Amino acid sequence: MEIIKKTFQFDLQRFGEGATLSSSLSGLIPEETSQEIIKDVVRGSTILKLAELEPMTTATKKIPVFLDKPGAYWVGEGERIKTSTASWTQVTLTAKKLAVIIPMSKEALERSRVDVFEELKPYVVEAFYTKLDAATLMGTGTPFTSSILAAAENAGNSFTRGSVAGQKLDDDVNSVMALIEADDQEPRAFAAHFGLKSSLRGLKNSQGDPLYLTSVRDGVSEDSLFSLPIEYSRNGAWDKTKADLIAGDFKKAKVGILKDIEYEILREATLHTVTNADGKPLSLAEQDMVALKATFQVAFLVVKESAFSVLRPTGFGS
Numbered sequence: 001m002e003i004i005k006k007t008f009q010f011d012l013q014r015f016g017e018g019a020t021l022s023s024s025l026s027g028l029i030p031e032e033t034s035q036e037i038i039k040d041v042v043r044g045s046t047i048l049k050l051a052e053l054e055p056m057t058t059a060t061k062k063i064p065v066f067l068d069k070p071g072a073y074w075v076g077e078g079e080r081i082k083t084s085t086a087s088w089t090q091v092t093l094t095a096k097k098l099a100v101i102i103p104m105s106k107e108a109l110e111r112s113r114v115d116v117f118e119e120l121k122p123y124v125v126e127a128f129y130t131k132l133d134a135a136t137l138m139g140t141g142t143p144f145t146s147s148i149l150a151a152a153e154n155a156g157n158s159f160t161r162g163s164v165a166g167q168k169l170d171d172d173v174n175s176v177m178a179l180i181e182a183d184d185q186e187p188r189a190f191a192a193h194f195g196l197k198s199s200l201r202g203l204k205n206s207q208g209d210p211l212y213l214t215s216v217r218d219g220v221s222e223d224s225l226f227s228l229p230i231e232y233s234r235n236g237a238w239d240k241t242k243a244d245l246i247a248g249d250f251k252k253a254k255v256g257i258l259k260d261i262e263y264e265i266l267r268e269a270t271l272h273t274v275t276n277a278d279g280k281p282l283s284l285a286e287q288d289m290v291a292l293k294a295t296f297q298v299a300f301l302v303v304k305e306s307a308f309s310v311l312r313p314t315g316f317g318s
Contacts, residue, residue: 021116021292022109026264029294033117034261037125041296045129046191046233047136047148050250056258056299059095063254064088065303093256093299096143100127101271103282103291109265116292117263124261124294126235133237136255136300137191137246140239146302148191148246148253149310155183157309160316161244170203170211172311173225176247179309185249187309190230192245193238200225240313248308256299266291 028034042048054063066088102120134140139147152158157179161172177187192200203211203225213224223230228247267290271282284291302308 020110021113021265024113027262029117029261029263030114031259033114033121034259037121037128037261037296038257038259040121040125041129041132044125044235046133046231046235046237047250047253047300048129048132048255049231050189050191051136051253051255051300052251054093054254054256054299056093056095056256056297059258059297061093061256061299062090063093065091091254091301091303093254093301095256095258095297095299097295097297098128098131099293099295100124101266101269101291101293103271103284103289106288106290109290120292120294128296130235130237132298133233133235134239136253137233137237138239138242140237144300146300146305148248148250148302148308149243151253151302151305152246152248152308152310155179155306155308157306158312159309160312160314162314168203169199170205173245173247176245176309176311177226180247180249180307183306185252185304185307187228187247188249188251189228190225190245190247191250192230192232193240193243194232194234195240196244197223197232200230242312242316243310244313245311246308247311249304252302252304252307254299254301254303258297260297262295264293264295266293 029037054061100123102123104116108116131141135142135144135147137148139150157176159172159175159179161169164171164175167175173190180187200212205211211226213227215222215224223232266284268285269291270284271291282289
């Protein structure tokens, strides 16, 4: 279970009346607040915008996946129609626990439980989507058996930016796409770090037409490259030393989310990753504090490794 610890200073005057934390030191975050947290996690996460989402009601879920699609045949007059079967396999999504721990003053226990959750919601959301993207895209601190970057590496689909003399960035991106297409897969989207945007924005074809376009759909700005959508990682999860851009059919990656978010109030713990001014770890008991631990369960699996390829940064591996 991954634990993220953040400090937070409460404005105690903002908490209203109602059921208090002290009357229920553990349980489920209220359903409405839990749904809002998950919606905000989806909005802030790159992988959740691109991958195929699978609803989950238990910690494991088996889903059928196509290996080979059934074929069709030309049939002559009087000939027997050939049979063709699709090749299927079952894969299992297994949810892992991701937790955030937020220290707060002991007085917060006597404040409205709902208001405490509402106050903490932005911090819980940010911690969840940052850690989730880092694990699923980059494989950083991941509890999962695969990541998007590892899938591209395992498939041998890696191209280093600037490795071909005289080749421009758009040609490099095309080379990355070609690695996927060589395996009869189709790249359908890109993911990239936000710092790459300015370089992509200036790309043009031989006629001088822009290869990078921005459109507005339902009031939301959408960017595209080579007519494929591109999502930028803005939350610090992306490792720029390993990848500039990832291309892929992101529907070949599955993400499962359990809707319930559990919480627990910690009163005696020592938080070793949170240090005081003297360099010592934060001790809740000694400093008259408590902490809220929120736990989120999510599953992730790459179904087809060759559906992904990576553009490495200039000089990677040298």
